[in-house]
Amino acid sequence: MMKSLGVMVAVGVAGLWSMAAVGGCANVAPSQVAQNDVKASAQSKSDVPLTLASASQIGPAKGDQARLTRIRESLANRQAAYYYVIGQLLLRERAWAEAEEALSRAAEADPSAAEVHLLVAKLATQRGNLKKAEKHARAVVAQSPDHADARLLLAGILNATKQYEAAAKEYNALLEIEPGHVQARLMLAQLYGKLKRADEARLALAPLFLDEETAWGAHLALGRAYVNQGDAEKAVGPFQKAVELGEGQIEPVMALGAVYQDLGRGPDAEKLYRAFLKEHPNNRVIHNSLGRLLLNRDDRNAALTEFRELTRLQPNSVQARLTTAFILLSQGKYQEALSDLRLAEAMQPDSASIRYYLGQALEYLESLDEAAAEYAKISQGQPFYPEARIRLAYMLSDQEKHEEALAAITALNKLYPKRLDGLLALNYLQLQAKRYDAVLQSSAEGLSVKPEEGRFLFNRAMAYDKLGKWAEAESDLQAYIKLSPDDAHALNYLGYTWAERGERLGEAHDMLKRAAALAPGDGYITDSLGWVLYRMNRYEESLHLLREAVRLEPQDPAIVEHLGDVLMALNRRKEAVGAWRRALELDEDNAALRDKLKQHGSAQ
Structure with missing residues (x-):
């Protein structure tokens, strides 16, 4: 006292x-x-x-x-x-x-005034001022060495500030005062794990193993000691025992499920969660854990089932609605996603996160004005503000409003000058606006922020190509392909350009075959592969591929013209002229093609 x-x-x-x-x-x-x-x-x-x-x-x-x-x-x-x-x-x-x-x-x-010191220590702990909390807790212990509450608080503060040896000393001192203090034994056991002395945890927990009411918690604490020590395999046994003894207790199930996943034993975690849900079908926490496990495994349909069940059990859960919407968006089920997002919006009408994802769903549904309105509601300083401004800029560019798009992204980048997605957006939008010199400058700025970001290289290569600087473009494309060897479109760009220029045809052919394997059924890559074969005078092989390319992209005038070229090389003049005429219908301003038809018009 x-x-x-x-x-x-x-x-x-x-x-x-x-x-x-x-x-x-x-x-x-x-x-x-x-x-x-x-x-x-x-x-x-x-x-x-x-x-x-x-x-x-x-x-x-x-x-x-x-x-x-x-x-x-x-x-x-x-x-x-x-x-x-x-x-x-x-x-x-x-x-x-x-x-x-x-x-x-x-x-x-x-x-x-020991009790006042203790109250200050508790308030300081609550507010996160642990240095002050430790000072006042020590003042109580100095005056009243047998003060159990003060010892417990001081040990917790020392643990939180990673003074593990000192914390263990306080827990042991408390157990000398109150040997039956269950919380102190549980905390001390877990602390021993952090000290890499998990085997001592068994000694601290020994009295609790013998008590039916505390045994499951003791096994749980022992498992956590092994986890804290970094020995997940040893934690499995105690956690399994805790699940067995603590029937219906959620903590052991969560702990065992987490360690299973850390060990790459996802199916065991799933089996554990499903067994618990069989007995406790309305447990929202386990439904959520199972859903996230399935999402990590990319089993989206099964994950969707769990989050749908969560929304049934907890209709007012915004997080469950949002996760459900994310899955639906990833599956291309945009209208269903929109419905869940609208329900989430009704519960949190001022949520910037919900507005952002609403904007995305509306974009996919081509309700562009509504999408823009949702993005515009997100204010500076709110979550997703930069992302929303970037989406608005892209939308303006898609509408051929290039000046407005560039103004919007430039203003954003002034606020966030080192933000990578903003720099990439500026780089891409300049390319779309045919500001090729500006692309060179923004690519250099972006690469200074993140040298390994290949998209700056790729966009700069296209800008160099448009500026007639093929040597520089070629160098950037080759550097980009080293960073992203499985980018089929980059392989196509370089391989097709080599074919078009009549350079390095063997390498171009190999590159385009790899691109075709990476993106089967792509009409443009099929055309490129047919075109390099044409350049290599392998006309029959080229004809087969170019017919397939026209089937895949019948409205592309360049592909149809290529088919005409190979037909002419095979002396199938009438078919060639027919293909060229179809190409001219698709591109009426193509003067070179018109001249080509004039030269061969007598073949009709």
């Missing part, structure tokens, strides 16, 4: 005590008065501030007066009492920071 202020901790505060109050504060709320007093005291710590509201104004709770009198008589000094009461008043009104400051002043005024 403390010497002076210990009894005060138990007092509920409302209005508080009959100490003589001075100064009128009739129209000031109690919390205002208290906060003002704390601030005013900074000017003169030696004097009690004279701005406390009177007892009649605050209104003490019925029956408190006798206890308040006892408190007043037990105080070491009036200043300590004053700050303690102010602190309790602020606690009642949940003004945590101000309460902590007032109680700290009380502890300073009466250093022997």
